[in-house]
Amino acid sequence: MTASSAHPAARSAPRPAWRRLHERWLRFCTPYDLESPDAALFRSLQLQPLLAATPWVAVANVLNALVVAWVFRGHAHLPAVLLWALLVTVASGTGLRAWRTWREGQWPRYCSSYTLWRATRNAVVTASLWAAPMVLGLPAADQTGRLTLLMIGAGMLCAGAFILAPLPRAAANYVLILTLAVQGGLVSTGAAEHAELIVLTCLYAVMVLAAAIHLARHYGQRMMAEARSDREKQLVHRLLYDFEQNAQDWLWELDAEGRLTHVSQRLSHVLGRPPESLAGEDLLRLLNLSLPRPTPEERQAQEALRQALGDVEPFQDLQVPLMLGGELRWWSLSGRRLVDDKGRWQGWRGVGRDATLEHAAQDVRDRREGFDSLTGLANGDQLDRQLAASEARPFTLFGIELQHFDALVDRYGRTVCDQVLQIVAARFRTVVRQGDLLARVDTVSFVLVSWGELTPVAAAATAQRLLDALMRPCVVEQQSMPVQACIGIVQLAPQGMEAPHDLAELMSRVSAALTLARAAGGRSFRFGTLSTADMPGTRSGHGS
Incomplete structure (x- = not known):
């Protein structure tokens, strides 16, 4: 037997008993x-x-x-x-x-x-x-x-x-x-x-x-x-470090008083301030001071963040505004509460990202959702929202109804009549003041909200201009189609208002005024009641 063949046998020889006992020990x-x-x-x-x-x-x-x-x-x-x-x-x-x-x-x-x-x-x-x-x-x-x-x-x-x-x-x-x-x-x-x-x-x-x-x-x-x-903590720290270095998002951490305790390099870069100057800053105060004159939407977002930080539940993708370098930005924040080993609240930890483009896209979608796709005017949902948010401001409501429009549809077809509606909307726009709201709420129904106090004479003049806008026939595909309308007017002045406005009551008054206008014939308008206490009386007017 050769040495090479003997070597495996020698290597596989059993170890001495004392060595096995020593290893077990x-x-x-x-x-x-x-x-x-x-x-x-x-x-x-x-x-x-x-x-x-x-x-x-x-x-x-x-x-x-x-x-x-x-x-x-x-x-x-x-x-x-x-x-x-x-x-x-x-x-x-x-x-x-x-x-x-x-x-x-x-x-x-x-x-x-x-x-x-x-x-x-x-x-x-x-x-x-x-x-x-x-x-x-x-x-x-x-x-x-x-x-x-x-x-x-x-x-x-x-x-x-x-x-x-x-x-x-x-x-x-x-x-x-x-x-x-x-x-x-x-x-x-x-x-x-x-x-x-x-x-x-x-x-x-x-x-x-x-x-x-x-x-x-x-x-x-x-x-x-x-x-x-320790290994798990090191892994988490490595992952967080890689996240902070490579991701577009950033980490934030607050103590129980709402002050920043951990400022990542990414967050420091976004805010344009060194981490040591941000440590200890109150996050809500930091965001609020960047917007000295916030809009109602921005105030609502700030209040939503304040309530979220005062709650116990985690929050996700909460959008808040702030001004950075003279430009309005929107952040999306997600966070959850920090507790110690005894379950005591220690603060908040979460992640943030720049959601400005996302917010702008959502605004576009909201605007599209709030507008009529055919005429480009506001729709009924936007009308309801703006009236609900009017906060007891005086305004005059004009309900406009096109007369005998179904006959035009039967004669010329839906496609042609859709173009007629577009012409009507365009003509109404030329009459509406800047800042007023013109909405299409039904196939043949429009509503104009004229903000501020209008005298009955001024309201009647506005109604007359709306009727005059339809004096000329609408021409589509070389077809001349006359269009008539009647208008119901309801005015709400501060001394006769009960805020918030009852939308159903408002539209009921407009419908009552429209009924009077329809009874008077085409190209006419009628005033509804001024306030709840003034329900029995009506005012009327005729178009030329």
Whole structure:
């Protein structure tokens, strides 16, 4: 058989039993996966609780060494005891350098397996030093001295196991050495009554070691959970960083008082101010001050944001206006509440984007929705909205109805008559004042809202101009078609108004006036009542 063919067989040979047992022991004593990519981080975290306790451990070791020296005062072995105490003191101070490094924040984030081995070696050295007075001191001490040494041994066993709990292998070695030392010392005394103490020491050591391993596993689980949490936070931070660097949107964060606490670079760039000058700014105040004279729509948007920030529910795509560089912009904000671990409100966090073009497109759609597609005049929906928002302003309402239009449709067809309606709308526009509202509310019905107070004479003159606009026939495809209309007029003056206006009541008055005008014949107008208190009376007029 060649060497090359023997090599795989040698490589697949079973490992010695002691090595397999050693690996199992290592895995049992390690509260995390040894193959984990975070193993080096976990090793560093394992050592930090030990480093934090290093000064107290050093003080306890020195004090206990002095107590042992006091027990053997006047004894022939006192020089040896003093030498031992000096060794304990020196050994206790070896960890202070590492403690100082940790205290100054310079402890490495990752540690090698060798670092853990050195910590375990130090635990073995400390246990071996304390094993000496147990093995050699117990037989030589008197009854009081033995009791003192046993108390020190039990205390060192318990305290050392719990301090070394993050390192189960070190804790196990420490407990095993001290337990054997105490038992060896008790056996060396030759006293039969110490048999119970030997058994109790074994039981005590097993319980302490089991508790230490349990604490180690709990600590390991916490380390792994924190590591997973840190990885998730780092991932979120990377995603947020990439989002801020590459996306057109920006992040914002407010405290419970509505002040900016996180100002992203993107938000800083959009506002044209450095992040440090924006931190602590009240967001609502920042937006409101940019618009010294907001329109009703802009005031409504500002109020919507104020209410959203005072609510508990998340909000999405809330559009708010602001002035940037002398230009009106619209932002779309989405956010949700921030709470701490106890559920207490901490503020808001969300994302924003520039929605100016989107808002402009929506305005175009709204305008199209508010206008009649055939004539380009306002439709009934826009008429209702403007009357509802008139806020007790005086106005005069003209209801215009085309007469005998169905006969024209029957004779000339719908297509030709649609062009007639377009001609009629165009002629009415020449009569309407700038700022007044002219709407088509039905196939043959129009409404004119003339804002402000009009005297009855001025209202009659406006109605007459509307009728005169239809004096000439409408010509479509060389067909001359006469069109007639009648008008009902309702005037609302401040002393006769009840705001907000009852739209149904207004249109009912207009219909009543139109009924009177129709009864009077074509090209006529009639006045309806001025106010609710004036219902019985009517005014009338005739077109020329």
